[in-house]
Amino acid sequence: MKTFTTLIVYSLMLMAVTNCKNDDDTPTNPIDQLPPLTQTGENTFGCLVNGKAKIPNNTSNMSAIYQGGGIQISGEIITNEVIESILIIVLDPFEVNQNYSLTNLPNQKANFLISSNQNRCLYDFDNTFEGSINFSKIDKTNYIISGSFEFSTKKDGCPDIKITNGRFDMKYIP
Numbered sequence: 001m002k003t004f005t006t007l008i009v010y011s012l013m014l015m016a017v018t019n020c021k022n023d024d025d026t027p028t029n030p031i032d033q034l035p036p037l038t039q040t041g042e043n044t045f046g047c048l049v050n051g052k053a054k055i056p057n058n059t060s061n062m063s064a065i066y067q068g069g070g071i072q073i074s075g076e077i078i079t080n081e082v083i084e085s086i087l088i089i090v091l092d093p094f095e096v097n098q099n100y101s102l103t104n105l106p107n108q109k110a111n112f113l114i115s116s117n118q119n120r121c122l123y124d125f126d127n128t129f130e131g132s133i134n135f136s137k138i139d140k141t142n143y144i145i146s147g148s149f150e151f152s153t154k155k156d157g158c159p160d161i162k163i164t165n166g167r168f169d170m171k172y173i174p
Contacts, residue, residue, distance in 0.1 A: 031165055038169045039137040041144040045075035047086070047166035049112075050159075054084060064145050064172035071145060073168055085113040086163065088133055088149060096138055102131035102151045110151045112161050121158035128153045131163070145172045 033053035035044035045062040046055040054077045056062045061076040070091035077084045088110045090100055102110040109125040110133075131151020138145055149166035 034165060034167060035169070037136075037146075037148070037167050039144070039146040040169065041139075041142065041146075041171045042169045043171060045073075045168045045170065047075075047149070048164045049084060050162055051164075062168075062170065064168070064170040066143075066145075066172050066174050071172065073145070073170070075168070082114065082116045085115075086166075087111050087113075090133060094135060094138075096135045099132045099134050102128055102133060102149070108133065110149070110153070112151075112153050112163070114158075114161075119158075121155060123153040123155050123158065123161060127155045137169075143172050143174055145170055 030048055030051060030053040033055070034046040034048070035042070035055065038044065043059045043062065044055075046053065048054070054075075056075050056077055057079075061078065063072070063074050065072045070089055071094065072087065072089050074085065074087045076086075088102065089108070091107045094100060100108045102108050105125060110128050110131055111125050112123040112128075114121050128151050131149070131153075133147060133149040135145065135147040137147070146169040147167070149168070150164045151166075152160070152162045154160040
């Protein structure tokens with residue numbers, strides 16, 4: 001009986017150890033933390049900012065608006081009293097599968113804002129020195145816009161910013 005009890009205790013301990021789940025299910029690769037590349041109006045937005053995954057906390061922190069002859073796409077990431085905001089504007093005409101330079105002022109442009117209690121850095125449109133956006137879907141019937149973006153910006157007194165692997169799949173406001 002003692003052997004049987006010992007066997008059960010060891011079996012239970014083995015099951016407990018093998019069923020332990022790490023509380024941190026966050027993928028270690030920052031790209032894996034981003035939303036998937038979709039084209040169905042999932043209302044997603046994300047990118048890497050200096051190699052760290054940035055995703056808005058909820059859909060109220062992102063928008064896509066087509067108005068006045070252009071599209072405005074934005075995402076705001078709020079974490080631990082820090083606000084990071086991305087704004088991209090592309091004026092008509094624009095179409096799918098074309099790379100548009102985000103330094104082609106005033107037609108295509110991007111800016112970045114990082115703000116905390118200690119510091120505020122607004123990287124204006126003319127601070128962006130490289131970057132592009134590519135629309136993978138523009139559905140004018142169902143008001144869906146999807147695509148990818150990247151850009152780099154710098155400003156005196158602020159850290160250099162490199163945004164990569166940017167993606168969005170949103171329903172836009174016409």
